[in-house]
Amino acid sequence: MAIAGKRRYTGGLVDVAAGQISREIFVSDEIYAEELERVFTRAWLFVGHESQIPKPGDYFVSGMGEESVILCRDREDRVHVFLNSCRHRGMKVCRYDEGNTPVFTCPYHGWSYATDGKLVGVPYFREAYHSKLDRSQFGLVEVAQLEIYKGTVWATWDPSAPSFLEYLGEFRRYLDLALDAWDGREGGTEVLGGVQKWLIPCNWKFPAENFSGDSYHNISHRSVDLVGIGPSGSGRRDMRERLIGRRLQICFPDRGHQTGAYVLPNEEPTPPAYQHSPVVSEYFRRCEEQRRERLGAWGRVTGAPGELFPNTALHPRQPRSIAVWHPRGAHRTEVWRWYLVDADAPPEVKDFLRQYYIRYSGPAGLTEQDDMENWNYAHAASRGTIARRHPYSYEQGLGFEVENYEWEGLRIPGTVMDVTDSKSSEHNLRNFYRRWAQFMDANSWDELATWRRRP
Amino acid sequence: MADQREAMAQLFLERDVENFLYHEAELLDERRYEEWLDLLADDVRYWMPMRRNVKLGELEREFTREGQDVNWFDEGKDTLERRVQQILTGVHWAEEPLSRICHMISNVQLLAVTPSVLEPADVTVKSRFLIYRNRVETETDILVGKREDGLRRVDGHWKISRRKVVLDQSVLLSKNLTFFF
Ligand code: FES
Numbered sequence A: 001m002a003i004a005g006k007r008r009y010t011g012g013l014v015d016v017a018a019g020q021i022s023r024e025i026f027v028s029d030e031i032y033a034e035e036l037e038r039v040f041t042r043a044w045l046f047v048g049h050e051s052q053i054p055k056p057g058d059y060f061v062s063g064m065g066e067e068s069v070i071l072c073r074d075r076e077d078r079v080h081v082f083l084n085s086c087r088h089r090g091m092k093v094c095r096y097d098e099g100n101t102p103v104f105t106c107p108y109h110g111w112s113y114a115t116d117g118k119l120v121g122v123p124y125f126r127e128a129y130h131s132k133l134d135r136s137q138f139g140l141v142e143v144a145q146l147e148i149y150k151g152t153v154w155a156t157w158d159p160s161a162p163s164f165l166e167y168l169g170e171f172r173r174y175l176d177l178a179l180d181a182w183d184g185r186e187g188g189t190e191v192l193g194g195v196q197k198w199l200i201p202c203n204w205k206f207p208a209e210n211f212s213g214d215s216y217h218n219i220s221h222r223s224v225d226l227v228g229i230g231p232s233g234s235g236r237r238d239m240r241e242r243l244i245g246r247r248l249q250i251c252f253p254d255r256g257h258q259t260g261a262y263v264l265p266n267e268e269p270t271p272p273a274y275q276h277s278p279v280v281s282e283y284f285r286r287c288e289e290q291r292r293e294r295l296g297a298w299g300r301v302t303g304a305p306g307e308l309f310p311n312t313a314l315h316p317r318q319p320r321s322i323a324v325w326h327p328r329g330a331h332r333t334e335v336w337r338w339y340l341v342d343a344d345a346p347p348e349v350k351d352f353l354r355q356y357y358i359r360y361s362g363p364a365g366l367t368e369q370d371d372m373e374n375w376n377y378a379h380a381a382s383r384g385t386i387a388r389r390h391p392y393s394y395e396q397g398l399g400f401e402v403e404n405y406e407w408e409g410l411r412i413p414g415t416v417m418d419v420t421d422s423k424s425s426e427h428n429l430r431n432f433y434r435r436w437a438q439f440m441d442a443n444s445w446d447e448l449a450t451w452r453r454r455p
Numbered sequence B: 001m002a003d004q005r006e007a008m009a010q011l012f013l014e015r016d017v018e019n020f021l022y023h024e025a026e027l028l029d030e031r032r033y034e035e036w037l038d039l040l041a042d043d044v045r046y047w048m049p050m051r052r053n054v055k056l057g058e059l060e061r062e063f064t065r066e067g068q069d070v071n072w073f074d075e076g077k078d079t080l081e082r083r084v085q086q087i088l089t090g091v092h093w094a095e096e097p098l099s100r101i102c103h104m105i106s107n108v109q110l111l112a113v114t115p116s117v118l119e120p121a122d123v124t125v126k127s128r129f130l131i132y133r134n135r136v137e138t139e140t141d142i143l144v145g146k147r148e149d150g151l152r153r154v155d156g157h158w159k160i161s162r163r164k165v166v167l168d169q170s171v172l173l174s175k176n177l178t179f180f181f
């Protein structure tokens, strides 16, 4: 549907056509409360990875929006996501981060829930309730829809939301870049032990837009590039494909997902990376070779940071990870970062990647540290009465997007901006906010599932 | 007599190790990062696990594992040197302008000495830290926890051969870890 006219957000506070976005959407407490409802209860959110709960009774406490949820595997091996709040008086039924349990027993008055969410224990059921409480009505609140995609677990509170695969649309191919094994086999990744969790004083949309494709912020990382932490010793990454391929920004206007990517020339092998040790470089050399064989022309595409709407960031290549920007009020974000490796990679390769990941990303990561400083003070300096009157500029590349982009015989799905020569564009960022504004204005998924209305 | 000699040596060693830790804190707080690096053995391991909330009885899962899991830090001297170089580029925005940092070190306990207190070559020392960081205008972090260090005698000086940092937080309350523990 063409969104015509001015609604509060679309064409109002978020004026994508003009490339201007009001600071209010970042700093207003009132808008924040509205987005918890309109964005976070309706979108699909990343919850965790199946490899975190391999056995029946295993659980991992995660979050959706501001709220705590329990990801667990029941006795019949089915995976569930429940709101972590007792139906009696709201107590958090699980205050551990992970573990294995036959039941979740509420610490307050002792209601207990099986791992399939059913209320199975009520103290003084006969005496105090005269056996009248209908226990079947008081199971843990479960998400409306859940999908396990190549090991990753996604959920939404909205029963009317499209299925996860429909929500993904063609962006699926780019999500696969993060979830398939390095040699192109489907799935095949697992998460390393330990999920990093930390707080940043900024609105969650600062990191979300950064991962959407802020190709302009290289100066942020000048210090790490000078020092060099790339696996081959220089820069911050190790991606020679940058030098020979096309650098693209790709987005899906009807879905709100976007990513960067590189496309290699036809016939050109993927340049060697990770020349750090014979075992590691040989592993990646072999994987790249097999990937090209397995995937054909699509094997020429390699991933770069992306954002799956609204708050899941993908780092498909270096360092391979998934981050969730959990909103914690308008002015604070709690980041959770999971790191991925090929499940069957040799231990030396996993160990090498693990060390590289943590010196790159997270609060101790030499790269991510500088991002967070910028998000922190960009947010802080945007809160003032005068500051709020002046919208941010998102005008890079306005009007230069290309549909049906093709290079050397390979068509790239999505709306594409080739930034090889222009260096940077903000079209992925505009795409993120266009979708965000649609979520804020739309009253139902009927309005949001625009692709269903195409002739 | 021998007992007393050993007790004296123990006292002397404790003071010596304490002084070393205070000196180290001084170098960090005075931003003499390169001199600080000289206190680290070339094969130093610098490890700070993350922590989980787990049930009593499953406490072995409380800490992420060195050399296996994702940790806050799990690195050697090379990466630590790069951290120092990064601060000294003058464009490491997370430490530019520099933070004001104060390390309070206390509860120093010698846990092990080899081969003996009379001829200490390696010691294991545990301490508490309270790190105050203030930067830009009002941004303030207070980080509290324990350290367990391996110190090694090299040419008549102590070098840090191992540092385990146990921060008493689960979700990290600071936006970054651009300083040293
Ligand atoms: S709040 Fe859980 S039993 Fe009362």
Ligand SMILES: [Fe+2]
Pocket: A210, A217, A220, A221, A367, A368, A371
């Ligand atoms: Fe960045």
